[in-house]
Amino acid sequence: GQNIDQPTEMTATEGAIVQINCTYQTSGFNGLFWYQQHAGEAPTFLSYNVLDGLEEKGRFSSFLSRSKGYSYLLLKELQMKDSASYLCAVLDSNYQLIWGAGTKLIIKP
Amino acid sequence: GAVVSQHPSWVICKSGTSVKIECRSLDFQATTMFWYRQFPKQSLMLMATSNEGSKATYEQGVEKDKFLINHASLTLSTLTVTSAHPEDSSFYICSARDGNHQETQYFGPGTRLLVL
Numbered sequence: 001g002q003n004i005d006q007p008t009e010m011t012a013t014e015g016a017i018v019q020i021n022c023t024y025q026t027s028g029f030n031g032l033f034w035y036q037q038h039a040g041e042a043p044t045f046l047s048y049n050v051l052d053g054l055e056e057k058g059r060f061s062s063f064l065s066r067s068k069g070y071s072y073l074l075l076k077e078l079q080m081k082d083s084a085s086y087l088c089a090v091l092d093s094n095y096q097l098i099w100g101a102g103t104k105l106i107i108k109p
Numbered sequence: 110g111a112v113v114s115q116h117p118s119w120v121i122c123k124s125g126t127s128v129k130i131e132c133r134s135l136d137f138q139a140t141t142m143f144w145y146r147q148f149p150k151q152s153l154m155l156m157a158t159s160n161e162g163s164k165a166t167y168e169q170g171v172e173k174d175k176f177l178i179n180h181a182s183l184t185l186s187t188l189t190v191t192s193a194h195p196e197d198s199s200f201y202i203c204s205a206r207d208g209n210h211q212e213t214q215y216f217g218p219g220t221r222l223l224v225l
Contacts, residue, residue, distance in 0.1 A: 040200075045215075
């Protein structure tokens with residue numbers, strides 16, 4: 001079967017760095033997405049990785065290792081507004097998005 | 110970036126009535142649209158995938174006669190919740206795939222449905 005695993009909840013301090021991990025087992029792979037979702041809102045796109053390595057975009061970076069079925073989202077200089085759920089999703093061989101359950105990130109002052 | 114709109118953003122209805130939700134891609138042609146449902150504190154659940162001009166493909170456990178999906182044009186898909194009941198109260202989100210970029214889905218802002 002297809003499976004995406006990520007931690008349910010993480011807590012971090014304002015100004016610090018946090019890494020949210022995601023492991024996956026899917027039928028085929030056409031890329032991995034990270035989305036941010038604030039409570040009561042639709043997901044917003046953060047990053048897309050299809051090749052191994054690190055993609056940096058401002059305070060957010062995303063890493064992918066296809067051989068390990070592993071990705072992480074790195075958030076630097078955390079701000080209170082970063083409190084949200086972070087969803088990992090993999091595009092399978094049918095270009096269908098397989099979603100993780102999301103990681104709720106709590107930022108403390 | 111590409112924009113997807115949903116209408117209405119909020120709807121409250123009585124049990125037994127039908128509710129139609131529209132999803133539009135505003136600046137690109139969406140060959141495929143996806144409908145998701147999200148209950149509080151849970152992840153997105155894919156309900157169905159619709160390709161323009163053809164019947165929608167429903168996920169296991171989703172009643173096709175209850176959740177009617179129409180994707181008659183490259184910019185519009187509709188989801189009709191027929192004979193809605195309180196357990197259908199949820200956050201419904203559509204997303205659209207640009208026909209030229211299969212790897213990317215653009216999400217609408219969501220529609221919150223409350224059935225009394």
